Amino acid sequence: MTLCAIPPINIITERLPHIFPEGTEHRNYVVREMAARTIYAMFYVGAVEGADEWIRPSQVTDMTDEQAAKTDEESRRAWVANSMSTKKARPVNAWYAANSREPVRDETIRTGLIPCRAVVERMGIPTTSAKPKYALNAEFAALFNPNLTGDGLQVAIEAWQAAHLSKAAMSRLRLMKQGATAAKDAVSVTFPNGEIRSLSPGPSSVIAKAVIEVFAPRFLKQPTVLWLSESGNKVVARDEKLANALGLKIDATKALPDIILVDLGADAGGKDMLVVFTEVVASDGPINRERKVALTSMALEAGFDERHLAFLTAYLDRSGQPFRKSISELAWGSYAWCASEPEHLMELWAGDSRKLIN
Template sequence: MTLCAIPPLAIIVERLPHIFPDGTEHRNYVVREMAARTIYVMFYAGAVEGGDEWIRPSQVTDMNDEQAAKTDEDSRRAWIANSMSTKKIRPPDAWYAANSREPVRDETIRTGFIPCRAIIERSGVPTTSSKPKYALNAGFAELFAPALTGDALDSAITAWQAAHLSKAAMSRLRLMKQGATAAKDAVSVTFPNGEIRSLKPGPSSVIARAVIEVFAPRFLKQPTVLWLSESGNKVVARDEELANALGLKIDASKALPDIILVDLGADPGGTDMLVVFTEVVASDGPINRERKVALTTMALEAGFDERHLAFLTAYLDRSGQPFRKSISELAWGSYAWCASEPEHIMELWAGNARKLSDGAFE
């Protein structure tokens, strides 16, 4: 059987970031140079689903530019035979060091491509076996056809993503796309009471909307928005009536958080009340130790009870730079939440030590 056609490496490099956009878990593993070269070697060896050709990670590390440029059938067949031989000749200018096969196997293939179902694994081959066992998903391979361009390429990528990425992955991608769109369009937010407010364009507004529309009803019993502001200290919503009813004083001249949520809980009298100070982080500004102390002091002066305070930092996605940049700054005793994974919340536990075996985390 004739080996499959090989797309230029440049096309693979160019298209990977579009197939796996921001929001893709472990994105770096599937868009970096090593990922593109791994795919190229799979094409070179004819390792595409539907055939009976497979590769092993060492073939990626053994490839070099001179060999990669020889795309005729005889050259490819000769290379496959040599690369699988126990007496193989490894070129001195190989793409990677011989011991780099672990990153190819563990990061690029197993952690990156296989969970995305872009690469398939040959069944019946033991984990410890040196036999070749990896090949490209057929639909994924089609995305690199040079003749596929423009709207047709975009449609093909979207269809492949919908068919092969998990629901959680698709949810993250949709949210990241919304964040990009929000850079131009105003963001409409529906409050728990049904009231609708408009926020200015930008990723911060997308996160704020997610906090109010998704986080609040998911994690609070009876949520309401006490305060909502935008950058530049623009007050979007301020519930004076609720604040007065609860005996709380909101001083707009102080450095208030982006959002103040109030959970009235199951007790209309307020003894079960929880006040959630929320900072929205699209670039910087998490609730760090200093910010938590300042907000706590302000809350106590305003009439809040410390037992009923909670502190939340909200992000778009934990794979993004804002989260990675600020995670080490988050205050103990606070929470972190990402709009792209709305069913999960992170707690920076600051109480007494708990053992995993005591069931406290169940």
């Protein structure tokens, strides 16, 4: 059986960021140079689903630029045979050091490409076996056809993403596309009472919209928006009537959070209410310890009861730089929520010790 055609490595490198856009989990593992070279090596040995050809990580690390340029059938098959030999002499100008096979295997393949269903694993091969056992998903491999360009390529990429990426991954991608669109267009937000407000273009507005339209009805019983502001202290919404009814004082001159949600709970009179101070993080500004102390102090002065306070930092996605950058700063006793995974809520527990089993 003739080995498959090999796409130029520059095409692989250029297309990976489009196939795995921002929001893809462990994106760095599947768009970096090592990923492109791993995929090229798979093409080189003919390791594409259905061909019954497989690769092992050491073949990626043993590849050289000189060998990669020899794309005729005879050279490829000779190299494959030699790369599997126990008597082979390792080239001095190999792509990677011999011990780099672990990041190829554990990061690029197992953590990156396999969960994205871009690579398939040969069944029946023990984990510790040295036998080759990885191959490209056939539909994924087809995305690197040099003759596939323009709109045809984009349609093919989107079809592959829809068929192979998980629901969570697709949710992330849709959210990231919304963020890109919001960079140019105003963001319309529907409040719990049906009122519609418009926010300025930008990723912060996308997160704020998700907090109000998704987080609030999912995690609060009777949510309402008491306060909503944008960067530059622009007040978008301020419910004076509710604040007065609850005996709360909102001083716009203070360093208020981006959003203040109120959950009236089961008590319409406000005795069972929960006030959720929310910071939207598109770049920086999470609720850290100092911010929590300041907001608590301000809330107590305004007439809030500390038992009815909650603190939330909202992000677009936990794979993004803003989350990774600020996770270590988040205040104990606060919550973190990501719009890309709306059903989950992270709690930084600060109460008494408790067992993990009832």
